Amino acid sequence: MIAKIVEGKPKSSLALYWTIVNVAKIPFTLFYIVRLIFFIAAFLLIMSKPHSFTEIKLLFQQVKEHLITMNFLNDALTLTSQLAIPAILLIVCFLAIFFIVRQKAYRYSITNQGFAVKDTFGLNNKDVTFSCIADVSIKQNILEKILGIMSLYISVIEPKKSMFLHRKYYKNKGIIRLQGLSPKTAEEILDTVSSRVSITKVENPAKQVLYEF
C-alpha cells in the first residue's frame, strides 16, 4: 500500500538560479568553440608540413591577405558588434522563460516506499525505492545561499550485475538531485529519507517495482 508522506514544489527562485548558471556557461561555450577552431588550424598547419619558420610566416601572410581581400574580417566584426547584445538578450530571455516553465512543472514526492522527482515536463522523471538508496546529503553553494535555496542529493546503490543494465539509475551518474528547496524543507526531507533508509534492508534494484507519481 503506497501512502504519500511529503509532496511539494521547489521555490520560485530556482528558475533564477538555473538561468544564472546557464548564462554563466555561455562564455565557456564560446571559449571551447574558439579553442576548437584553434586546434583545427594548428592541425591543418602541421598537416601542411612546413619546413621552416619563414614558410609558416608566408602561410600566415597568405591567409591574412586572403581574408583582407575577401573583406571577411571587417564584415564579421561589424556584424558581431551589432548583433552581440540583442543576441545575448534573446538567449537570456529564452532561457529565463524555459526555466520558469520548467520550475512550474518540477515536483517531488516521498511515499512510504520511495522517492520520486518529476522534471523537464515529465521527460526526466526519476524514482527510487528506499531499499535502493545508499545515502542522502544536502548541499548549498554560494549562489544557492544568496538565493536561499538548497539541493538534496540521493545516491542510488549500484545494481549487482552491471551498472550499464540499469540506465534509469545511472542517467545522472547514480545521483538524484532535488533542487530549489528551502533550507528547512531540505533538512526535513533529509531526516525523513535517511531515517526510512536506515530501517530498510538493501535489495537488488532489478527486483524493485517502481511506483507511479
Place this chain on the structure above:
Amino acid sequence: MNSNTDEKILLVASPNPKTAIFWTAMQTLRLFTVPLGMVIHLAFIIIFCSVVFSMQMNLKTLLTPTLNAIYNYPIPGFEKYAAEILDITCTILILLISFFYVWFKRRRSSHEYCITNQRCIIKNGLWSYEKIAAPINRIESAYIQQDISERIFGLNSVYIIMRGASVLNTRNQRVEFSTSTTSNNQIYSKKIRLYGLTREKAEEILKIINQNNCET
C-alpha cells in the same frame, strides 16, 4: 535530529584544533608544488614541441638564439631591486599563511561529525554548506588511515566506504573505481572521509560503526 524515536546519539565529534595548522601547512606546501607542477608540464610541452619540430628542422638553429638571449640579457634592474623583491615576496607569503590559518580555523569549526545508532551525519562548509546522512546499514566498510603528514601532526582520518555508485565529488566525498568486496565486478565505491581526529576518537568512531553495522 531524526524524528525516529529509536535513534540515539552515540558520539559527537569535530576535528582536532591541530587540523587548522595541518591544513595551513598543506596549503602552503601546495603554493610551491602547484607552480612546480606547472613548470614540469610546460617543460614537457616544450620538449614535445622541440622533438616534433626537430624532425623537420635543425634543433640547434632553433634553440641557439633563445639561449643566447637568456644568457646575454638578464632581467633589467633585477640585481638593483633584489632585496625589495625578496621583502615583498616574504610579506606576501606571511600574509597568505595568516589568511590560510584564519580560513582553516573557521573551516575546522564548521566541521561536525555526529554518529547515532542508525546514521553517520557529517556537517561542513564555511561559505557553502554540506550535510551528509549515511545510514549505518548502507556502510560497506570503515577504516582508519594516517599518512606521513597526518602522523607529524598526530591526526587520523576515518574512511567510510558506502555501498553504491554515487559519483558526487565534494570535499568529504571522494569516488574511486575499485573492486567491490561484495561482488566480483568493478564498481564505483564512495569514500566519506572524517578529517583530523585523534587516535582515540577515530577508534571510538570505528568501533561504534562496526558494532551498529553488525547489529543491522
